[in-house]
Amino acid sequence: MSTETLVGEYFASGTLSGLPSGHFIDGTFVAASGGRTMETFDPGAARPYHAFAAGDAGDVDRAVAAARQAQRAWGRTKASARGAVLLRVAELIRAEAARLAVVESLDSGKALQEAEGDVAGAARCFEYYAGAADKIQGDTFPLGVDYIGYSIEEPVGVTAHVIPWNYPLSTAARSIAPALAAGCTVVAKPAEQTPLTALMLADILARAGLPAGVCNVVTGTGAEAGGPLVAHPDVRHVTFTGSVPTGIRVMQSAAANVTSVVLELGGKSPVVVMADADMGAAVEGVLGAIYENAGQICSAGSRLVVERGVHAELVERLAKRAASLRLGHGLRRPQVGALSSAAHLDKVAGYVEGARARGVTIAAGGRRATDPQSGAGWFFQPTILDAVTADDPVIQEEIFGPVLSVQVVDGEEEAVAVANGTDFGLVAGIYTSDFGRAHRMARDIDAGQVYINEYFAGGIEVPFGGNKLSGFGREKGFAALRSYTRTKSLTAKIG
Ligand code: NAD
Numbered sequence: 001m002s003t004e005t006l007v008g009e010y011f012a013s014g015t016l017s018g019l020p021s022g023h024f025i026d027g028t029f030v031a032a033s034g035g036r037t038m039e040t041f042d043p044g045a046a047r048p049y050h051a052f053a054a055g056d057a058g059d060v061d062r063a064v065a066a067a068r069q070a071q072r073a074w075g076r077t078k079a080s081a082r083g084a085v086l087l088r089v090a091e092l093i094r095a096e097a098a099r100l101a102v103v104e105s106l107d108s109g110k111a112l113q114e115a116e117g118d119v120a121g122a123a124r125c126f127e128y129y130a131g132a133a134d135k136i137q138g139d140t141f142p143l144g145v146d147y148i149g150y151s152i153e154e155p156v157g158v159t160a161h162v163i164p165w166n167y168p169l170s171t172a173a174r175s176i177a178p179a180l181a182a183g184c185t186v187v188a189k190p191a192e193q194t195p196l197t198a199l200m201l202a203d204i205l206a207r208a209g210l211p212a213g214v215c216n217v218v219t220g221t222g223a224e225a226g227g228p229l230v231a232h233p234d235v236r237h238v239t240f241t242g243s244v245p246t247g248i249r250v251m252q253s254a255a256a257n258v259t260s261v262v263l264e265l266g267g268k269s270p271v272v273v274m275a276d277a278d279m280g281a282a283v284e285g286v287l288g289a290i291y292e293n294a295g296q297i298c299s300a301g302s303r304l305v306v307e308r309g310v311h312a313e314l315v316e317r318l319a320k321r322a323a324s325l326r327l328g329h330g331l332r333r334p335q336v337g338a339l340s341s342a343a344h345l346d347k348v349a350g351y352v353e354g355a356r357a358r359g360v361t362i363a364a365g366g367r368r369a370t371d372p373q374s375g376a377g378w379f380f381q382p383t384i385l386d387a388v389t390a391d392d393p394v395i396q397e398e399i400f401g402p403v404l405s406v407q408v409v410d411g412e413e414e415a416v417a418v419a420n421g422t423d424f425g426l427v428a429g430i431y432t433s434d435f436g437r438a439h440r441m442a443r444d445i446d447a448g449q450v451y452i453n454e455y456f457a458g459g460i461e462v463p464f465g466g467n468k469l470s471g472f473g474r475e476k477g478f479a480a481l482r483s484y485t486r487t488k489s490l491t492a493k494i495g
Contacts, residue, residue, distance in 0.1 A: 003112070006102040007331045015049045016103065023053050023219055024202035026066035027212025033058040038220070040195055043109030043338035044329030044377045052195050055220030057228035060187070063216040064234050067158040067185035070213030075155040075183040082181060083133035086126045088208035089177075093123040096204065100197055104169050105330035107194040109338030109378070110293050112331055121460070122173035122201070128460045129177035129481075136182060136481055146495035153485040155183030156260070157236035160229045162222075162250065163198060164242045165191035165340045166296040166400075172198045174460065174475050175239040176215060180205075182484035186215045187235070189226045191242075193340050195219040222246065233257045237483055240264070241298070243398075244469050262473030262483050264298060264465055266398045267426030270419040271301035271455060272441065274412070275309040277431035281453060283317050286404070289429060289455040291325060291382050294336050295402040296344075299427040299464075301455055303395060304406045305418050311408045315363050315386055318404070322364040322382040329371045338377045339401060345378040348401030352383055355394050361386040365402070390421055398424070412437060416444045425467030429455040448474070 010016055021037070022029035032053035039048035053059070074082070093100065097119045104115040141149030161175045168190055179186050190198035202217045218225050230238050231253040240250045241264040254261045271289050273282045289301025306314055328334030339345045345368065352366050365381030383403045388395050394405045409415045419428055419441075428447040432438050442450040448466045451457050458464075463479035465471060473483060 001099065003098045003102060006099060007112075010102070010106060010331060014047075016106070019050050019103065019196055020199035020203065021050070021052050023055055023059055023063065024199055024215075024217040025059070025063045026216065027206050029199075029203075032056070032220070033062065038192065040107055040193070041341065042106055043340050044331070044371055045374060046342065046376050046378055049106070050196070052199075053219050055218045055225040057224075059218050059220070060225060060228040060232060063187045063218045064158055064229070064232050066213035066216055067187050068234050070211055071155070071157055071185045074185055074211060074214045077183070079134040079136065079183070082183060083130040085209045086130035086133065086177060086181060089205055090123045090126040090130060092204045092208050093119060093126065097123070100169060100200060102331065103200065104197050105337070107196050108165060108168060108330070109340055110330050111335070111337045112333050114293060114337070115330070118167060118170045121170050125170070125173040125460045126177045129181040132178070132478065132481060133181040136485060138487070141489070141491070143491065147491060147493055149489070149491045151487050151489045153182075154488050156484055156486050157184060158234055159184045159186055159237045159239065159484060160232070160235045161186060161188040162226050162230065162238065162240045162242065163188060163190045165193040166293060166298070168194035169197040169201060171241050172201055174480070175241075176201070178480040179484045180210070180215065182481055184237070184484045185213065187229060188215070188217045189229050190217065190219060192219070192221050227253065230254055231256065235259055237261070239475070239483060247471060260483065262465070262475065263471035264473075264475060265469060265471040266298040266400070267424040267466060267470045268303060268396065268398055268422040269299055269301050269424070269427045269429070269447070270303045270305045270445075271429040272305045272415050272419055272431065273307065273310065273314060274415065274430075274432040274434070274437065275307040276433045277310075278433060278453070279310065279314065279317070282314065282431040283321065285429060285431060285455040286318060287321055290404040291322070291336055291402050294339055294380070296340060296400050299449075299456070300400075301429050302399065302404060304404055305409055305415055306406060307415065308408050308410055311406070315384065315406060319364040319384055322384055325382050327369050327371070327379050327381070328373065329377060332373065336382055336402060338371070338379050340378075342378055344400070345380060348380050348399055348403065351394055351397070351399045351401075352385070352403060355385050355388070355392065358392065360388055360392065360394070363406075390418065396422055412441060416441055420446050423469040426470035427451065
């Protein structure tokens with residue numbers, strides 16, 4: 001079905017036909033064992049449009065048991081055969097991209113063209129790890145002629161994947177694909193705000209030939225479904241993406257079973273613009289860094305660290321552009337979509353109200369908004385808070401909305417110090433035309449990834465993850481595979 005037909009169906013009927021409702025366990029959709037459901041909302045219209053299974057510990061037990069049962073055979077499936085399944089997944093995602101993108105936009109509130117990009121990225125992710133599956137290999141050790149020593153990389157076993165609401169499909173893809181490539185089985189728990197595309201992905205995986213039980217999805221709240229999953233003694237690794245407090249709880253639960261974790265916990269990432277930068281590129285980079293997905297990105301460039309000489313000019317240009325960005329329902333392809341929930345909108349608005357009360361200059365936006373066509377939805381204007389002091393909460397805390405906070409600096413050394421001046425360390429952007437300076441600053445900025453002269457440059461090939469409170473461990477690239485394999489060393493005396 002075409003995108004236009006699907007969008008037409010939604011606006012005519014208020015929902016879409018054929019949306020998944022149950023958990024996906026052991027190769028099939030099943031109702032919650034407790035029979036309970038909950039609703040998912042269209043953030044662009046602030047209304048519920050579909051009910052899905054509200055899972056609990058009983059459902060998690062069923063899913064983990066299915067994954068455990070499937071582990072031995074999947075782990076022993078020839079690596080190239082695992083890769084072939086993942087390649088078919090990539091093909092199916094591309095074949096069904098229109099439906100996936102419409103559902104992703106509807107469930108999360110993001111602009112349809114961004115959801116289309118996420119779907120393309122998810123396909124690319126399965127393609128990448130399809131190619132990686134048969135390149136996971138061990139090592140040999142030089143013990144002398146009377147010995148042989150070698151290692152093999154085994155799958156760790158059942159893995160749990162706790163997915164956030166800001167990039168529901170692409171976060172699921174980037175953590176599930178390497179796990180499957182390595183021979184692990186999966187139980188995923190999508191966010192309760194955005195459960196649908198992870199369920200659709202599990203169905204695609206099954207249709208691509210993944211054996212029953214290898215990838216399971218349990219929906220429900222973090223407390224009722226996520227908590228039991230990360231505390232389950234049969235889970236051998238947890239990949240978690242979300243907030244810092246929840247990440248700490250997840251790590252504590254996993255610790256009780258000595259289960260490994262990767263934590264991807266967001267950030268307060270700086271975009272540093274030096275006076276020698278190409279201002280046109282900097283304007284585009286800063287706008288994309290904070291207003292894409294309405295700022296609901298762990299790696300959003302939410303702080304502009306700008307050299308004094310270009311501060312006034314840059315903020316003026318950014319403010320003009322921010323004010324001109326078109327908000328609207330995601331399916332109408334706006335430049336900025338909705339925030340994911342009413343509670344999240346309240347949180348974002350609260351930060352800006354707090355800044356206003358403290359006398360911070362609001363150079364653009366600063367107010368709640370609605371979809372101009374319907375007058376409904378959870379929106380916030382693209383906002384710029386200018387010349388903010390380093391200790392202000394809008395500098396130190398993750399807002400996770402379309403709010404840029406500006407810090408003015410003098411020179412390279414202060415720029416690096418200010419860039420490093422929060423408890424987070426996920427990514428950073430640097431705009432400068434001085435090659436040596438770019439690399440000196442990149443060396444000294446404490447972040448898991450540094451972009452030079454193009455924010456978000458990169459793709460699935462590049463390892464991604466944070467330092468400090470942004471978490472640890474890396475997703476994407478070959479680095480991600482390390483979470484899903486364990487090294488077994490073998491040594492033998494032969495002479
Ligand atoms: P959250 O951390 O509570 O939720 C993320 C995921 O964890 C969801 O799937 C949720 O159901 C699950 N979860 C919640 N409690 C759990 C528990 N005790 N055990 C296991 N799983 C649990 O995040 P949120 O409340 O949806 O959002 C709050 C803030 O988190 C946001 O404002 C933002 O700052 C941050 N966030 C960051 C990212 C990111 O990409 N790093 C994504 C989403 C949210």
